[in-house]
Structures are given as C-alpha cells and as structure tokens.
Amino acid sequence: MSSSNWTTDFLSLLSRDITVTRIDTSPVIVWQIESHAWQRFAELAMLQNLRWAAGWAEQAQNRFLINSCFEKQGEYVLLRASIDDANPELPSQATVYPAANRSERHTQDMFGIRFIGHPDNRRWTRHQAWTENSYPLRKDFPVQGTPVGITAPDMHYPFIKSHGAGVYEIPVGPVHAGIIEPGHFRFQAVGELILNLEERLGYVHKGMEKIAEGRTPESLARLAGRVSGDTTVGHCWAACMAMEQASGVVIPPRAALIRGILAERERIANHMGDIGAICNDVAFVFAQMQFTRLRELWLRTNATVFGHRLLMDRIVPGGVACDLSEASCSLIKKDIVELRKELAEVILALDLNSSLEDRLYTAGFLSEDTAAAYGTLGYVGRASGQDKDVRRDTPYPPYDQIKVKVALETQGDIASRFWVRYKEIMAALHMIEDFIDQLVAGDIRSEWQMPASGSEGLGIVEGWRGEIVCYVRFDADDKIARFYPRDPSQLNWPALEKLVLNNIVPDFPVCNKSLNGSYSGNDL
Amino acid sequence: MLRILKKILTTGVVTERFSLRSHAAGHGNVDELEQLGIQVKRHIDKKFSGSIAIRQVDAGSCNGCELEIHALNNPFYDIERFGVHFVASPRHADVLLVTGPVSRHMQTALLRTYEATPNPKWVVAAGDCAACGGEFGVSYASCGAVSNVIPVDAVIPGCPPTPLALMKGLLELMSAKK
Ligand code: SF4
Numbered sequence: 001m002s003s004s005n006w007t008t009d010f011l012s013l014l015s016r017d018i019t020v021t022r023i024d025t026s027p028v029i030v031w032q033i034e035s036h037a038w039q040r041f042a043e044l045a046m047l048q049n050l051r052w053a054a055g056w057a058e059q060a061q062n063r064f065l066i067n068s069c070f071e072k073q074g075e076y077v078l079l080r081a082s083i084d085d086a087n088p089e090l091p092s093q094a095t096v097y098p099a100a101n102r103s104e105r106h107t108q109d110m111f112g113i114r115f116i117g118h119p120d121n122r123r124w125t126r127h128q129a130w131t132e133n134s135y136p137l138r139k140d141f142p143v144q145g146t147p148v149g150i151t152a153p154d155m156h157y158p159f160i161k162s163h164g165a166g167v168y169e170i171p172v173g174p175v176h177a178g179i180i181e182p183g184h185f186r187f188q189a190v191g192e193l194i195l196n197l198e199e200r201l202g203y204v205h206k207g208m209e210k211i212a213e214g215r216t217p218e219s220l221a222r223l224a225g226r227v228s229g230d231t232t233v234g235h236c237w238a239a240c241m242a243m244e245q246a247s248g249v250v251i252p253p254r255a256a257l258i259r260g261i262l263a264e265r266e267r268i269a270n271h272m273g274d275i276g277a278i279c280n281d282v283a284f285v286f287a288q289m290q291f292t293r294l295r296e297l298w299l300r301t302n303a304t305v306f307g308h309r310l311l312m313d314r315i316v317p318g319g320v321a322c323d324l325s326e327a328s329c330s331l332i333k334k335d336i337v338e339l340r341k342e343l344a345e346v347i348l349a350l351d352l353n354s355s356l357e358d359r360l361y362t363a364g365f366l367s368e369d370t371a372a373a374y375g376t377l378g379y380v381g382r383a384s385g386q387d388k389d390v391r392r393d394t395p396y397p398p399y400d401q402i403k404v405k406v407a408l409e410t411q412g413d414i415a416s417r418f419w420v421r422y423k424e425i426m427a428a429l430h431m432i433e434d435f436i437d438q439l440v441a442g443d444i445r446s447e448w449q450m451p452a453s454g455s456e457g458l459g460i461v462e463g464w465r466g467e468i469v470c471y472v473r474f475d476a477d478d479k480i481a482r483f484y485p486r487d488p489s490q491l492n493w494p495a496l497e498k499l500v501l502n503n504i505v506p507d508f509p510v511c512n513k514s515l516n517g518s519y520s521g522n523d524l
Numbered sequence: 525m526l527r528i529l530k531k532i533l534t535t536g537v538v539t540e541r542f543s544l545r546s547h548a549a550g551h552g553n554v555d556e557l558e559q560l561g562i563q564v565k566r567h568i569d570k571k572f573s574g575s576i577a578i579r580q581v582d583a584g585s586c587n588g589c590e591l592e593i594h595a596l597n598n599p600f601y602d603i604e605r606f607g608v609h610f611v612a613s614p615r616h617a618d619v620l621l622v623t624g625p626v627s628r629h630m631q632t633a634l635l636r637t638y639e640a641t642p643n644p645k646w647v648v649a650a651g652d653c654a655a656c657g658g659e660f661g662v663s664y665a666s667c668g669a670v671s672n673v674i675p676v677d678a679v680i681p682g683c684p685p686t687p688l689a690l691m692k693g694l695l696e697l698m699s700a701k702k
Contacts, residue, residue: 129628129665136664145664150635151628174633177612179580179590182630203629204584207665226659229588229684273591286528292598293538299595309686310588345534349527520586523627 006072010048017044027245028078028458035066035081039091039117042100045070050077051388052097052375054469054486057107059139064088064113068100069458069469069486074393076460089114099375099491106524110137110209125202125523127154136210143210160198162188167195170505174203181519185508192504197497205523212483217243217317217448220480224470225312227485228521233259233266234463235485235521236315238470241396241459243317246474247451252443255319256397257435261332262311262320264428264435267464269298269310271379271421274516278418279350281510282359290346294339301335304328319445329436336429347422360415364511366499367412376495377488378466379424380515383409383416390462402434412499414514450478463488465518487521539602560691561606567698568607572618575607576698579617579641583634583673584666585624589651589684593621601687608694614640619697622674623684625653625660626667638674646677648697650690655679 007029014020018037023030033041042052053076054069060082068079083090092115094101104115105124112135115121123132129151130136136145167190174182184200212223217240224239225232237259244251251259276291299309305328306314314321324332350356366376371384381388385408390396392404407423409416453476461468466488475481492515500511568576580593596603597610611617614637626634638647649670652658657668667673678700680693 127629141664143663147628147664147667151631153632154629174630175581175614175637179582179593179610181582181585181587181590182633203633204582204624204627205629205665206584206625206627206660207663208660210665211660211663223659226586226588229586230591232588273594286532289599290531290535292595293535293600296595296598296600303686310591310684312588312683345527345531349531352527518587 006048007075007077010044010050013048014041014044023080026456027248028456029076030078030080032080032082035083035090038066038081039093039095041079042068042093042096046096048072052093052099053467054471054484055093055100055103055107056471056484056486057111057113057137058473058482058484059085059111059137062086064111066090066107066113067471068093076394076458078458083113088112089116091116092118094118094120097375098373098494102490102494103486109135111135112138122158125205127157127202127205128152129205136207141210143207143213154200157200159186159200160196162196166190183519187505187508189505192506194500194503194505194508197500197508199493199497201493201519202523204520206520208485208524209483212480214475215480215483216478217247217480220472220483221316222313224483224485225315227524228487228489228518229310229312230270230518231266231463231465231468231487231521232310232312233262233315234461234465234468235470235487236313237263238459238461238463238468238485239472239483240315240317241461242457242470242472243451243459243474245457245459246455246472247449247457249318249446249449251319251397251446253397253440254323254442255444255446257439258320258322258324258444259315260398260435261324261432262306262314263461263463264432265298265302266311267428268425269295269302270464271425272298274513275418275421278360278414278510278513279356281513282356284350284353284356287346287350287356290342294342294346298335298339301331305331316445318448319443321445323444324436324439329439333433333436336433340426340429343425357415359507359510360413360418361411362413362415363503363507364414364417364499364514365412366495368410370498371412371495374494374498375491377491378462378464379407379417379420380492380495381466382407383420384412385410388467390460390467394460396461398435398438401438402431404431414510417514453477454481465489465492465516485521485524487518489517489519489522493517493522538599539605557601557688557691560688560695561603564608564691564695564698565606567695571698572607575609576619577609577611577617578619578621579611579614579637580621580623581614581634581637583622583624583630583654583670584627584660585651585653589623589653592684592687593623593650593690595687596690601691603691614638615642617641617645619646619648619694621648621650622670622676623651623654625657625662626670626673628665628667631667631673634670634673646697647674648678648680648693649676650680650693651685652681652683655681658683
C-alpha cells in the first residue's frame with residue numbers, strides 16, 4: 001500500500017481555503033470543518049481524486065454532526081461539520097459527488113437537515129409512514145412513532161416524466177413477480193428500448209438505525225447481521241469491527257482467521273447463487289441447476305461446520321461464536337477440492353455456450369467513467385475497471401497475512417460482471433485454504449471492555465457486494481448511541497439506472513441480477 | 525453441447541440421491557425429506573386436486589428468508605415434484621407465503637396482494653420476523669408480525685427457516701385445512 005502522504009499534502013492544500021481541525025482523540029481520523037465549507041471541501045477533494053464513500057448524521061444535544069467518509073489509496077478520512085439544530089442546513093456535496101445524492105436525501109428525510117443546492121431533493125427513504133415535518137432519527141421522535149391504522153401507499157411521489165410520440169411508461173413493483181425483495185421501478189420506453197429507468201426504493205425500511213439505539217454490543221451485532229440477510233457475515237463483521245475499535249478490544253488471531261473463512265464462504269455462496277440466476281434469466285437452466293446444486297452443498301457444509309446455513313450470528317463482539325475443529329477444517333478443504341473440480345467442468349460448458357455469449361456480452365454496459373462518478377463498488381465496479389478492494393487496499397486481519405488477488409475486468413457488461421464473480425470465487429477458495437493453513441491455536445473471543453461514553457468506531461470491510469462502511473458511537477453503559485451501516489447497494493443501485501439505458505425491457509431482469517443490489521441493505 | 529450433456533449425465537439426479545453426503549441432522553436427511561414430500565403430495569392431491577400455487581411476498585424481510593425459499597426449488601428439494609409451485613401473481617395463488625416484519629411502507633401493498641388473491645386462500649408467515657416481528661419488532665417503520673396486518677393460517681419459525689422447516693410448515697398448513 002502506498003504511504004499516506006496524500007493526507008499531509010491535501011491538508012496543506014486545504015489550509016489556503018478551509019480551516020481543518022484534526023480530532024485525534026478518536027481512533028478514526030476525523031477532520032472537522034465549518035459547515036459553510038462543506039461543498040468547497042468536496043470540490044477540492046474531487047480535484048485530488050478522493051472517493052466519496054459514505055455519509056450520515058447524528059444528533060448530539062442541540063447540534064447535528066454531519067459526516068462524510070472519503071477514501072484515497074486505501075486511507076479513509078472522516079469529514080465532520082457541526083451545525084445548530086435551530087437552522088439545520090449546509091451546502092450539498094452531491095453537486096460534486098453524485099454518489100452522495102441518495103445519502104443526503106436519506107439524511108434529509110431522517111433528520112430534517114437541508115442540503116442546499118442538492119440536485120434532487122425529493123424525499124427518498126420517507127414514504128407515508130411518518131409525516132413530512134417529523135424526523136425519525138431525531139432524539140425527540142419516539143421509536144414507536146405515531147402510526148395511523150393503515151399506512152397509505154406512496155402514490156404521489158413525483159416521478160420524472162417524459163413526453164413524446166411513442167414513449168410509454170411501465171411501472172413495476174413494489175411486489176415483483178419472482179421471489180425477490182420489493183421495490184418500484186418506473187421505466188420509460190420506446191418500443192422495447194429503455195429510455196429511462198427510475199428506481200423508487202424504501203419499501204423495506206425497517207427503522208434499523210433507530211431501533212439500534214440503546215442496544216448492547218451483542219444485540220447490535222444481531223441486528224447488523226440482519227441489515228441484509230445475504231450479507232449477514234459482512235455487516236456483522238463491520239459492526240463488530242466498529243464496536244471493537246471504539247472500545248479498544250483486539251480480537252484473537254484465531255478469531256480473525258475464522259472471520260475470514262466465514263466472509264469468503266459467504267462470498268462464494270452468493271456468487272454461485274447469482275451466477276446461476278443470471279444464466280436462468282437468459283433461459284439457460286442447465287447452469288442454474290448446477291449452480292443451485294453447488295450452492296446447496298456449500299450451505300450444508302456451513303450448517304455442519306458452523307451450525308447455520310447462512311452463517312448468521314457467528315461473528316460476535318470480540319471474536320467469533322464458533323470454533324473450527326480439525327475435522328471441520330478437513331471437511332472444508334475436501335469440499336473445496338470437489339468444488340473446484342465441478343466448477344471447472346461447468347464453467348467450460350458455460351464459456352462455450354453461444355446463447356450465453358449472445359445475451360451477456362455488451363448487454364448492461366456500465367462505463368468506467370460512470371462507475372467512477374457514482375462510486376460503484378464490488379464486482380460491479382471491478383467489472384468496469386474500478387480497481388478497489390478493501391481486503392487489499394486497507395487490509396484488516398486476517399487479510400493482512402495473505403496476498404489478496406483482485407479480479408478486474410474493463411468491458412463493463414454483464415459478461416464482465418459474470419467473470420469477475422467467477423474469478424472471485426476462485427480467489428476466495430484459495431483464501432479459505434490459506435486461512436485454514438494459518439489457523440493458529442488460541443482463544444476465539446476476547447473479553448469485552450466497556451467503551452467510554454461517546455467513543456466512536458468505523459468498521460470497513462469488503463463484503464461480498466463490495467465495501468461496507470459501518471459507523472458506531474457508544475453512549476454510557478455500553479449502550480449504542482448511533483449505528484449507521486452503509487451497504488454497497490446504496491452506491492450500486494444508481495448504476496443500475498445507468499446500465500439499463502438502451503437495453504431492451506426484457507433484458508432488465510438479467511441486467512438487474514448482474515448487479516443484484518440489496519433492497520433491505522439500502523432501505524435500512 | 526456435449527459438455528453440457530456429459531455434465532448432466534455425470535451429475536445424475538441429486539434429488540433422489542439425497543444421502544450422498546452425510547450432513548448435519550435436520551439439514552438434508554433423505555428419508556425425512558422424501559416422507560415429508562409424500563405427505564405433502566397426498567394432501568395436495570386430496571385437497572387441491574394435485575397442485576398448490578404459492579405466491580411469495582416479501583413484506584419487509586432482510587432477504588435471508590428469500591434465500592431459503594429459493595432453495596426449495598434447487599434440485600435437492602425440487603419442491604415442484606410434490607405439486608407445490610411458485611406463481612408470479614397473487615391472482616393465481618392458493619397460498620401467500622409472507623416473509624419479514626411488515627414494514628409500514630409495505631402495509632398497503634401486502635393488503636392489496638391479499639385482496640387480489642382469490643378465495644379460498646391461506647396465509648403462511650415464514651420466518652421469525654413474519655411470525656412475531658423478530659429482530660425488528662413493532663416501530664414507527666414496522667408493523668411487526670404478519671398477523672398484525674392480515675389473517676395468518678400457519679407460522680413457520682426460524683431465522684431463516686431451513687428449506688426442510690419450510691416444507692414441514694406447508695405440510696402442517698395442509699393437514700390442518702379441511
Ligand atoms: S426471520 Fe431472519 S432471515 Fe427472515 S427476514 Fe427476519 S431476520 Fe431475515
């Protein structure tokens with residue numbers, strides 16, 4: 001990893017324009033600035049190629065703290081401004097970073113903070129479950145809210161309109177035709193061609209940030225494991241990492257290795273499921289059957305070895321909840337050998353299949369520029385040339401002990417995303433073997449230490465969908481004051497609106513599957 | 525093409541060769557699954573003239589439950605062979621399989637889906653969230669259990685319920701119904 005010189009250079013560059021106060025008490029690098037310089041900072045950051053990674057707010061007494069997390073060369077900086085709650089507003093960063101768009105809208109809905117100059121300040125997370133002038137994440141908003149009997153449908157959301165001869169609209173959802181999560185898609189099409197797609201999410205908003213408040217570390221880990229069920233390991237790890245950072249708890253080396261094995265197993269299970277589903281969406285059922293079969297075998301080993309098919313609640317604050325026996329290690333290794341053999345056979349059949357080639361190549365194209373502008377993460381970003389991976393760029397245990405190979409493609413189409421995922425499976429199999437080989441004896445859980453009131457932590461891990469950023473702040477008595485998990489889906493959903501353009505409507509399912517955003521992880 | 529055929533042939537029918545690998549109890553026992561399936565099929569034949577149509581509705585889940593419902597269609601469980609199939613519209617459904625706590629933003633959509641399902645119909649609440657609110661409970665954003673919003677005929681606990689638990693739950697529903 002290159003040295004962190006950019007922060008020093010950048011700080012001196014900033015000093016001409018903006019006064020930055022470094023808050024060193026925190027384990028996170030925090031730069032505090034005046035709120036009026038919020039947008040100016042973004043402009044300068046953009047010039048220096050900083051990546052906007054996440055944004056959130058929190059209420060502290062009669063002030064709001066606004067946070068934006070930036071990254072460059074694997075180094076993360078938390079930018080912070082404090083504003084008076086009597087007039088909560090500050091200039092938008094979304095004008096500079098499109099990636100910040102929905103995040104600022106979420107903050108606007110949840111806290112009533114105005115982002116001046118925001119390019120699109122329609123409501124986002126709020127539908128009709130609470131009223132326009134009430135804000136669930138403010139401290140005076142009761143967790144029960146004031147619900148009416150039946151929450152009205154969100155009928156009058158001002159969708160973008162298009163006019164012209166032959167242009168028609170297709171509304172889809174929230175209840176979809178398959179076994180998938182709910183959300184609404186509004187297409188404008190001419191003939192079969194998609195002119196525009198607008199996503200309307202927020203249907204599975206479950207108030208996770210609010211119901212996290214007051215929880216114990218254990219209980220927060222459980223909740224984090226349900227931010228998005230398919231990423232239970234990733235989110236649980238990020239939340240535990242944030243809590244451990246806040247309290248200064250160091251997890252035992254053995255626990256770190258087991259966490260690594262869990263995370264890579266989750267990555268492989270999801271990629272296998274999705275590769276099968278992508279093939280199914282172009283009517284190549286052979287592959288779907290093979291991959292769902294391999295996935296099922298994989299999940300059964302999860303159940304045998306870890307006691308849960310999806311690996312929920314295996315990561316706990318301070319370490320992991322389950323150890324690995326010698327027998328389990330050899331079962332895992334044996335499985336890997338078999339899986340490699342099977343994948344080699346199946347993938348050859350796929351690679352040579354002309355109908356897959358016909359449907360997956362050039363479809364759902366996402367350019368490198370668009371991916372960079374929207375901060376697209378994980379396999380979607382990596383299929384469009386975004387060479388980012390937290391495991392390699394900001395290695396955390398156990399990834400600091402191995403060489404992480406990052407799969408990269410530059411074509412930006414569905415086929416690229418398909419192949420990136422396949423390569424990630426192969427790389428993950430190697431990592432699991434490495435972790436097992438390095439498995440040291442010892443504890444699997446460190447004793448928890450109650451953090452001081454006000455301590456904060458930032459957990460950043462590479463989930464199977466990409467970088468997860470999780471912020472935690474503690475109150476007194478080990479209670480959670482603020483929990484904010486940023487799922488990679490929040491940054492990847494907007495990419496779907498772009499990559500479907502000029503594709504035909506019937507290709508939407510396969511375009512969507514190739515990205516596979518989490519609704520729950522986005523809506524919180 | 526030859527490769528595909530070869531792979532299909534060498535893979536064989538995993539659906540029946542269930543005990544090929546020994547896995548933890550409750551997660552893949554050939555006898556249990558077969559027996560369950562046969563019972564399910566018997567009920568379906570008698571009460572639903574051979575097949576039952578399920579419409580799955582995610583009313584706010586974390587998506588974990590969906591993953592396991594999906595698994596019912598993989599070649600190991602292949603639930604269609606027992607006459608159970610998933611349909612794309614509530615208009616075609618006998619059963620609504622609802623997951624998640626009902627988020628308030630999904631409340632109307634769930635009610636409308638319920639109304640769109642022809643009578644007679646049954647509702648199964650799958651997963652701890654659907655059963656009792658689970659980790660999310662009742663809040664400004666969540667109505668909690670499915671039964672807080674529409675009448676529920678059967679509940680399948682688990683977070684998420686395993687495919688086998690889902691099969692058992694469906695069986696219970698059908699044995700209870702006249
Ligand atoms: S029961 Fe568990 S897996 Fe299912 S939706 Fe609730 S939290 Fe997710």
